[in-house]
Amino acid sequence: xxxxxxxxxxxxxxxxxxxxxxxxxxxxxxxxxxxxxxxxxxxxxxxxxxxxxxxxxxxxxxxxxxxxxxxxxxxxxxxxxxxxxxxxxxxxxxxxxxxxxxxxxxxxxxxxxxxxxxxxxxxxxxxxxxxxxxxxxxxxxxxxxxxxxxxxxxxxxxxxxxxxxxxxxxxxxxxxxxxxxxxxxxxxxxxxxxxxxxxxxxxxxxxxxxxxxxxxxxxxxxxxxxxxxxxxxxxxxxxxxxxxxxxxxxxxxxxxxxxxxxxxxxxxxxxxx
Ligand code: NDP
Numbered sequence: 001x002x003x004x005x006x007x008x009x010x011x012x013x014x015x016x017x018x019x020x021x022x023x024x025x026x027x028x029x030x031x032x033x034x035x036x037x038x039x040x041x042x043x044x045x046x047x048x049x050x051x052x053x054x055x056x057x058x059x060x061x062x063x064x065x066x067x068x069x070x071x072x073x074x075x076x077x078x079x080x081x082x083x084x085x086x087x088x089x090x091x092x093x094x095x096x097x098x099x100x101x102x103x104x105x106x107x108x109x110x111x112x113x114x115x116x117x118x119x120x121x122x123x124x125x126x127x128x129x130x131x132x133x134x135x136x137x138x139x140x141x142x143x144x145x146x147x148x149x150x151x152x153x154x155x156x157x158x159x160x161x162x163x164x165x166x167x168x169x170x171x172x173x174x175x176x177x178x179x180x181x182x183x184x185x186x187x188x189x190x191x192x193x194x195x196x197x198x199x200x201x202x203x204x205x206x207x208x209x210x211x212x213x214x215x216x217x218x219x220x221x222x223x224x225x226x227x228x229x230x231x232x233x234x235x236x237x238x239x240x241x242x243x244x245x246x247x248x249x250x251x252x253x254x255x256x257x258x259x260x261x262x263x264x265x266x267x268x269x270x271x272x273x
Contacts, residue, residue, distance in 0.1 A: 105177070
């Protein structure tokens, strides 16, 4: 029988690296550290080897459909299925970035929403019954970050479909190009991308409700990584705690939830904690 399989995207550094480390210690199966850059990924694997941990490695750029397909075919052939998928890879422009809002909006949504969606579309057919999917969202992914009540109502509509959500995300990109986005969507493309990812999580869980698959979104906390210019107070290992809880320990009843770094279930469309 094939061993159990766990996969983490964007795992050459930061929280993703720490999630792989935790999985290597506790997951009863094979763990894949994936990265868009092969050298950075293999260096990360060597780092873990020094601790006696042995993740496998595969290249995976979530924005590259060819890379996604090669990885999917490899996993299908070698293991047949996936038991844990952690969608961790993401980008964030720095607050002092000089790129125009239109560019930041298109690029942030391309990676943090559309590429994660593409990853799921390619890999979900391989999810085994009982599988767990952890989407690394953020406190920025709380619905209260969207100023427009009408948009909030659309985003939390329990009948919202993935194509409808993608249309909303494209609408944001279009409005950012016109410079008319901020009243309805706020001033952060990162917030919109993570709200989109949290909304996607809710839809994915609904679509998989007839199978024993758990899909949850998580805010890992404010963590000391390159993304935060090392301003976050939590270590990457503390940031990995809630994602690891969802991947390994959460009761099966935790599904379609938005979970905080201290493992509290938070009301995504209610009051901000
Ligand atoms: P880092 O910037 O440290 O790491 C991000 C990782 O994603 C890197 O390995 C990066 O690879 C990878 N990545 C980026 N684009 C792609 C791509 N196209 N394909 C594959 N991998 C890619 O960020 P963090 O560790 O801080 O963030 C991890 C997750 O946690 C993200 O989803 C982030 O939004 C979320 N988060 C982080 C918080 C924090 O305080 N740090 C707070 C809330 C949420 P490369 O090295 O090649 O660039």
